[in-house]
Amino acid sequence: MRPVCRHRCAVLLPAVLAATAATALPCAALAEDVVIYRCTDAQGRLSLRDTPCASGERQQVQTMLRPVDPPPRPVAPAPPPSPPAAPAVVQTVVLQPPRPMYECVTPDGETYTSDTAEGNPRWVPLWTLGYPAVAPYRRSGGEFRADIGVHDGRVDGRISIDHAVRGRRHPTAAGYSAGTWVRDACHPLPQQEVCDRLRDRRYALDRRYNSALQSERTEIVREQRGIDARLANDCRNH
Template structure:
């Protein structure tokens, strides 16, 4: 029984024939004395039975004319090759405030609200100057008695017990610092913590390190621009 030609051999011959510029190619079918069949593009050897067959070479179809849509699509960059958009978030620097106590002591705060303190209400009442009842306001309403005028609270009788004077909470006055001053004070605080660290107790060093890390992060975000 004559074996059929293997498809891989036929494909190899067709590929080899494709290199030629001729319109047709001749395939030689050779059978040797043992009945083995082979396909080649050259004549069979002496003593082999030869059969030939002419085959047309495959041709590529003509290129399709480019349309205006294809030209526009080719000019645009590929979506897969385009890098992803880069998003940059700019955060404004955190403010710092300087507050002043009634005694003139200054301190810094992260918010514009100063430390609260309790004050009696009489300290917030406006002082109304009184006039001589017999002067330029003769016949006018006489001023109220002294016990109803604004002034420091008078001591209560011993049997009156204990009572809180009327009052309210007020906060120290604060104002925002310029950003350059904020960075300078943060740097001063960082230097002060470095000096304290070497002389601090072991239990205090952990809190100093935590504050140093917070200052370093704020300096990197708000000052190193």
């Protein structure tokens, strides 16, 4: 009898559990679960509801998990503030004004260039400038004096020749061979012409370098460096 009972109990137990589930809320259902009741009346009409079926209706219960909102997404931390920008480095570039160049003319009509407005000096007798070679004497106390005005283009001057009186005779005129320094006339060149002449001089030095002696090449290189520096500073836009 025991084996039979054991077999019958194994067959009847699932049916009992199913009937219990059809008439009552499962014990495992939690408060946060959703219970849906499937009700079928005597006419075979089907309805779904969230409360138990009426008496006489066939009931089926379905338990579902209540939808739960996902946890809020973690807020990404704010990025750290950017480090302050490094202060801009101010570079001061000092440019010298272009150096002028002058073209000077000698008395013979030859021309040359100079970095100053003062041409080459030369000594000339005063008579070449229109001054008289003989000046009259005039009495000054017990002496006679001959005064000669001199002008060298910049400064006015005077030359005095004194003669002491001896006896009754006195001089009437004084001859002299004085002279003065004069400079060649110069005029400034336009900046474009200055740059062109510097480049011409640089090119002439390049050609001369190949045939120059070793001692001359040192001077050529030194002059070329000076021309290159002047071209870089004075001839950027020319």
